[in-house]
Amino acid sequence: MRISELSRRSGVTVPTIKYYLREGLLPPGEPTGRNQAAYGEQHLERLRLIRALREIGGIGVAAAREVLRTLDEPPVDAHALMAPAHRAVIPPSTGDPDDPVWTDARAWVGSWVAGLGWHVDPDAPALDRLADVVVTARRLGYTDLLERLPRYATAALMVAEQEVVTATGRRDPAAVMAAVVVGTVLGEALLSAIRLLAHEHVSATRSQDPADLGIVHVSGDQTT
Amino acid sequence: MRISELSRRSGVTVPTIKYYLREGLLPPGEPTGRNQAAYGEQHLERLRLIRALREIGGIGVAAAREVLRTLDEPPVDAHALMAPAHRAVIPPSTGDPDDPVWTDARAWVGSWVAGLGWHVDPDAPALDRLADVVVTARRLGYTDLLERLPRYATAALMVAEQEVVTATGRRDPAAVMAAVVVGTVLGEALLSAIRLLAHEHVSATRSQDPADLGIVHVSGDQTT
DNA sequence: GATAGCAGATAGTGCTACTATCTGTTAATA
DNA sequence: TATTAACAGATAGTAGCACTATCTGCTATC
Secondary structure (H helix, E strand, C coil): CCHHHHHHHHCCCHHHHHHHHHHCCCCCCEEEECCEEECCHHHHHHHHHHHHHHHHCCCCHHHHHHHHHHHHCCCCCHHHHHHHHHHHHCCCCCCCCCCHHHHHHHHHHHHHHHHHCCCCCCCCHHHHHHHHHHHHHHHHCCCHHHHCHHHHHHHHHHHHHHHHHHHHCCCCHHHHHHHHHHHHHHHHHHHHHHHHHHHHHHHHHHCCCHHHHCCCCCCCCCCC | CCHHHHHHHHCCCHHHHHHHHHHCCCCCCEEEECCEEECCHHHHHHHHHHHHHHHHCCCCHHHHHHHHHHHHCCCCCHHHHHHHHHHHHCCCCCCCCCCHHHHHHHHHHHHHHHHHCCCCCCCCHHHHHHHHHHHHHHHHCCCHHHHCHHHHHHHHHHHHHHHHHHHHCCCCHHHHHHHHHHHHHHHHHHHHHHHHHHHHHHHHHHCCCHHHHCCCCCCCCCCC
16 A cells, blocks of 8 residues: 555554654555555554554653564563563653662662562662652652552552463464553553542542532433 | 752752743742742742652643642542542543544443443543543454453552542641642552563563573572 | 842743655556 | 656654743842
């Protein structure tokens, strides 16, 4: 297919497709002449993946390129594949490695995770991110958040278990890789959205008189 | 204190503080002369909160202003306070309301949440976001993600329960409001980071020979 | 009395993710 | 076959965001 059809079927404008080609997110089409190229279904698939990473994952173009590059070259194992996806999803740490407040929190996080018995790369970016959160929570006086860490761990383990199993359960290695990346990004968005809905639900349920709040059951009558 | 001290103690540069003042994120200091003003501890607190929303929550300046505005004017109930925090945290929906693919997914999401027995505002932005994820998952052929929805719901409910209880358990209404906002943002980052660590752990644990992966227990010996 | 710091205003910067235009072909079609 | 539309590839331009810099007239302080 030509670029206009690719654009139509993907919903991505032609200039944007050209931009992705320039940036190396999308491989060039098969040249069929001096200034013509043919694109296949894999280009369409790739474009859909790019949009998912960008729109659902909130991942930047540069980070998406890294993730896609990893998908294109066969990684040794699931971890080698996981790392770029994690790096892409986690915002860069704001912690100052020279600040003892941060390094203390970082060390505490490391030992806490170790205490869970979890097997984790000690340089995992998620540990830095966790340290950022811990520092911020302390700074704002929300230390009770830290006491609830075990429950977060249990909940996280619960979804991660499923995610890893279904991803690695695929036959084709390429499909496993894609499932890990996609699962990381979609799972994050999914869990985040459902958590907010749960907030509403719990808050409404615990209120003395939920009717006062103007909140109504999704399947119930509408308020006007 | 003067602006230079506020800057020093908060770690935010003077030009940036002035920018936040201009943008209405930070209330002006108490004027002590024609061109002097005094800032208090509440300004320092506010700055810390702004940085937390920006750096941990990934919230934009405009969205942060809305959240802070809500904190400043006494809201009627927890829901009225929750809404701006949720809006700030959730990326705008990419769904096209004229696209039947999206509207179908949106309707399906609504009835699914209703089926859980959750009391949720039918216009909650999280439902739109959930629909975005569902559409993307189907588009990419990851429909098994949807089968795992109940587990995400259970995990989300588990953390949300705790979060709402500890937030609303505070005496001071202002403290409850702040705890809801801060808890929403910090809890999201926390759960997200721990989920990635859990991925690593589960993946390492399920491998035939974890030692091959170069992954080592945090408290264990280092690989060189 | 000199110097540094201040408030408030205006303008400029760097980055990201596109978006537009231009040039020289090439395919499609009337 | 003439014409029109679409194409690849290159270069330049744009919009939004979050600051950052500079300027002016004043004020605290040493």
